[in-house]
Amino acid sequence: MEKKSEINGHAVPGSDSTERMVEKSARERGAGARLLGCLRRNLLVILTVSGVLVGVGLGMLVRGAGLSRAQKTYFAFPGEMLLRMLKMIILPLVVCSLVSGAASLDTRSLGKLGGIAVAYFLVTTLIASGIGVALAFIIQPGVGAGALNTNSLGLERVSSDKETADSFLDLARYVSLFLSSMLQYATGYKMVPVGNLTNGTALYEKVPVGTEAEGMNILGLVLFAMVFGVALRKLGDEGEELIRFFNAFNEATMVLVSWIMWYIPFGIMFLVGSKIVEMEDVVLLVTSLGKYIFASILGHVIHGGIVLPLIYFGFTRKNPFSFLSGLITPFTTAFATCSSSATLPSMIKCVEENNGVDKRISRFILPIGATVNMDGAAIFQCIAAVFIAQLNNTELNAGQIFTILVTATASSVGAAGIPAGGIITIAIILEAIGLPTNDLSLMLAVDWIVDRTTTVVNVEGDALGAGILHHINQQELKKQQQQQEGGGELAEVRVEAAANTEAEEESSPLVTHQTKALEAMPEAIESVL
Template sequence: MEKKSGINGNSVPECPSSIAISKVTTRDEPKTCKAKFLVFLKKNILVILTVSGVLAGAGLGMMVRNMHLTRVQMTYFAFPGEILLRMLRMVILPLVVCSLVSGAASLDTRSLGKLGGIAVSYFFVTTLIASAIAVALALIIKPGVGAGALNTNTLGLERVTTNKQTADSFLDLARNLFPANLVAAAFRSYATEYKIITVGNFTNGSSIYQTVPVGTDTEGMNILGLVLFAVVFGVALKKLGAEGEGLISFFNSFNEATMVLVSWIMWYVPIGVMFLVGSKIVEMEDVVLLVTSLGKYIMASILGHIIHGGVVLPLIYYGFTRKNPFSFLSGLTTAFITAIATCSSSATLPSLMKCVEENNGVDKRISRFILPIGATVNMDGSAIFQSVAAVFIAQLNNIELNAGQIFTILVTATASSVGAAGIPVGGIITIAIILEAIGLPTNDLSLILAVDWIVDRTATVVNIEGDALGAGILHHINQRELKKQRRQQREEEEDEELMEVKVEAVANTQAEEEASPLVIHLEPGQTHGSSPDSAQEKDAMESIL
């Protein structure tokens, strides 16, 4: 080894250093494991803190529950959790609008239409499958059979009254798609209410009354209208070309700044989640009575969420991508915990977008275009518990559902989930629409509302899981199309190069007897440089060489 080092001077320091490195790595193996653990801890610290916040919140809630707090004290106790919800809702508007505008403007019109068509088809099919699973489970488990004596009085519940017609509900959905005032859509949405007016008098003097629908503005962001406007506005900016680049850059910068805000808010999530979970446990009154009375309904709903979220959606993802869906889902842990704590798809959107992009490597153009739309129109988990609730209330009132009514439940649950608000207790209105569509009484909705806070947590998890897997599928399809386009471009370039070589070879083959393109024939008495064409002939020869 020394002789070799004497011949090659560069190898003199090489051998001792390599030996030293091998000795160091052998000696420092425990430190390497520690370093790996620190890297893992650094990468997953937010997930660990969030899970710890849930566990700490459960323990804190059980401790404070025994203190019998007043309503005012409960409000103060829940204050840190309320701050988290307010911060998450604060970034929803800029996140949805800016991400959709920049996403629609960054995609060309053809790919935008193709991806949008695939996304809508995916959302519709998965929601329809979810509704079918829910109805099948409800008919098998029969949660409402034998519970006819159950009513709001025995559980001490307030009645929920709703008199909204099915037709008006779907008309409101269409009206909200096209908001009359874009600024007002940021904090208000359109809703139909009913007013009794006098339309005439009988001959005996008594008045004739008629109920007419009247449009009103209700509190709550009209996300559906904002989503449609943002997508169309992004496409319009793309059509402007160079003139729209400045505004596209503005929305891109606004979007990136919003994501920075989201990353800061995420560090407050463990504290907020702890108090959200703790305050919910403190607020619970007689959980045992509710769970035992409505246990079969809760079981049917959660079982539907487990089947759809744990089997159906992963199978669809695997069928498109041939990749392990559970490794994809493992990167969404923080978003899942946020969904459990907040019960809101809209409030979970910032966390979901961050997890999908950073942990699963989904293209930002895809995620920021699809996820806001999915948070608005894709409600698989909500469709499940709404369909179960409709069958449950029918069984509670001893009403046998026929095939037509079951089909109506499937279609209505799928269609009305599009307009369901992505907020806690937003699905109760949708259940009322389903009940009206199949002619069932809505006076038992308070039973559903009593346990909605339990079922809505797993429903929100399934909602955002469907959105995230849809973004993963679209990312895979987009990557496959890009590879296909690049392969076609390479093949076209190779064909063009071959054609150029053939053309040059034919142009330089001037000899009749010799086939070699390097041989150039001269006319008698002609030498190189004696003709003006000699320079062209020389260039032709160099091109072949």
Template sequence: MEAARDGKAGSGPNGLAEGPAAEPGAGRLRGCRGFLRRNALVVLTVSGVVAGVALGAAVRGAALSPAQVAYLAFPGELLLRMLRMVILPLVVCSLVSGAASLDTRSLGRLGGIAIAYFLGTTLLASGLAVALGFIIRPGAGASGINAPRLGLAAPVPTSKETVDSFLDLIRNLFPANLVAAAFQTYATDYRMLPRNTTSGNVTWEKIPVGTEIEGMNILGLVLFALVLGVALKKLGQEGEDLIRFFNSFNEATMVLVSWIMWYVPIGIMFLVGSKIVEMEDIVVLVTSLGKYIFASILGHFIHGGIILPLIYFASTRQNPYRFLLGLITPFATAFATCSSSATLPSMIKCIEENNGVDKRISRFILPIGATVNMDGAAIFQCMATVFIAQLNNVDLNPGQIFTILVTATASSVGAAGIPAGGVLTIAIILEAIGLPTNDLSLILAVDWIVDRTTTVVNVEGDALGAGILNYLNEKEKKDKEQELKEVNVEAVANSKSEAETSPLVTHKNQVSNTSSTADPESKESVL
């Protein structure tokens, strides 16, 4: 009878075991459901990339017209428009609230560390690219490659003087009109004017002329937002209302970002699919420029997979790959959109929710990093410069190499966080070392391949920088708390002297010494 009762207790209504044997399977199922629930967006985003590749491969054989390809890319275009829509309020509000929430000393300290990190990693990236360029020699033996032979008709950017490029960078830091800075940026153009010489000949002189071109001046908006946040902090009580306004605006923008994030997998699928359909003859390009593509992607892999994680580990003594695992969604967005600015909303959301980075740190440093920290772009630009030099059989001397490193590091600060934004700055480097810019059409032809890993490394550098600053900030807080505890302990230890003891405070040793002579009512008066 006891055996029968045991048998009935171990089976359910359908005769299935419900005892301990069924618990491991049910536990695994619950764990799997919990994992999918927590990481649903990551799984959907990665699935969107895979589905986009499959969609592009399937539709590629249908010989779609340019209009039909544009229709195919329409859902992806909507994603880009939505992400760009929230960039302006996100950058301005997050920087104002972030600068206002940090005290001036912390702001200066964190800002100094961030600038040192950005410049140091970008310089390391530039040096790595030049070294790989001399080791792999992607342009050696490829002097016969040219754009007409490959059937390329890519437009070459107008060359600009190096001095004018850096002056434009400084001018954009101080926009003359904040409203216009939301959709226009300053750029120097040139006008040719005739000059009569004393001998009667006519010479043409190139005169720089200031123009406004389409594109958000994020650099100027970043500087203005930082200064405005510091000014509001200095106002004290009078600036609290405006600080609360920017904080509320920032939180509302993040709610919009969380809604947009659920559309990301669909948009990524059509972005990737349409880009694959647009390819004309990828085999010819890859075989002709394969060494350049391989060298660039290898540089991104080494810098993003080894150097940056090592810097993070050396600074925090924490696992960098576990930190990066929580950022798969913004990395996939960067890979699909090729835009650091468009990836900024998802990066801020994921780094706060998945990695626990302080909002004041992430919303202060990530918008700055998306504007000035371009490690991937520096690798891409230096590799392209070395490639073009080898293509033209030019042996770079130490002075030219130094010029490449400095110019690439400085010009990457002003590189636009948009697709193919880094190509425009390669012309600056080529002009600085005296190389022709007509071979840039080759770089533009394969830019859509290299630009994907470029953007991933750019946003990875921003994320790891935010993680390092968050760790240093938390460490400083703990050190301050420890100092306060030690001061309190010393105060209790030195309180034996009656002359230094406040009459309002009764210490334990004083209570014990006076308990024998004082009446019971005096024992209760402690403050």
């Protein structure tokens, strides 16, 4: 049959070429619309990555301008503002999310969830420490570098005379919300006379004295928020209003996070650019410490690119790289800021929105992970310890190697989620195996290079841990639903975090409600870990 079409209301013979042109035009418009939609969805990611690239170019350009110290400070100001905004949001984010998360779970669920998370963090950190030690003995970055010292590179010495025991005790001394938000406990020492020798020489004893150093004690905040959330849970109906307050505070904080994230590309550009401008003789440092830098970055690539994805795949049987592709913005932020804590706001937002992780999982686990899970730090700390041993021509025995593994795993818990936070914990490892801390300044000289991949691996481990816990929770939920479906008519059950099916604006998913299972939506069932 002859094809017909209408032009201005008149029927005319149809043209195949005309129809093909129309179809082609429609396909082109559809492809253009899809491309535009993809660009719109990933605009923040594109801008963030572009910010890093532009920052490198801008830094190289400005580096040749011979800026004064004051001018360098002004140049770095937009990047400094980004760090300050991210740090500003950490306190309400950590406290409110953990209080809400702990209050939404009963004690048994909280224990199981926390137990799985701690086991994951411990195992991955131990594996990371093992990778670090193995690479250090294979690559041997300190062998033949005995002539390398801080004087030849013009570096200042890093003083670290803190005892190992005091370093660990300081972690547990502050659990106060208000003090932890401003100060952290730091042990100092004073020499106290205790008597005289027979020749009249005075004897002195070094006594630890408590001091307070400026800086947020994230570990103290985490402990306080978890305990306070459990206490609100125990109050029952009396604590519900306060739980609502923390839920609302938490949601408002996430709105602030979404606003800050649009400033990240601009701030990152100046963070990266200012770091390049501040570099002294980077060629000398990289050539002198090249093997140490290479070993550290290689360890991060192996752990972050192979080990952690394999662990995620082993638990979920899902593609780990598709999961990680939704986290490019927080990874870029981690690379630029070198701070796990500063990356926490954008990580929570992207994990929930891009990967669909349950809010109860992400807002409970990620703040803890940002504090205690430091896989990247464990790798470079172990490599640094072996590097300094080789630098001093010290043969490490099996007991010392085991001590490095255990101490690096334990001390990474207390490593501050800030730039260069892991350097001080290296001193703990060196003290534990009896090595001098004089060469720590060598680590500090190139820490700005190594710390970038360190932070990326740290936050990657946190994100994949949240994904694993979310998967385990979903599997348990399916089992529970199957048991309920097979059990006939259900009795009234307690739903810990019922989704609000009546008035979403009046309630929160984290507030405890009494409901009947037949009235609740399937996705309204609480975490069953």
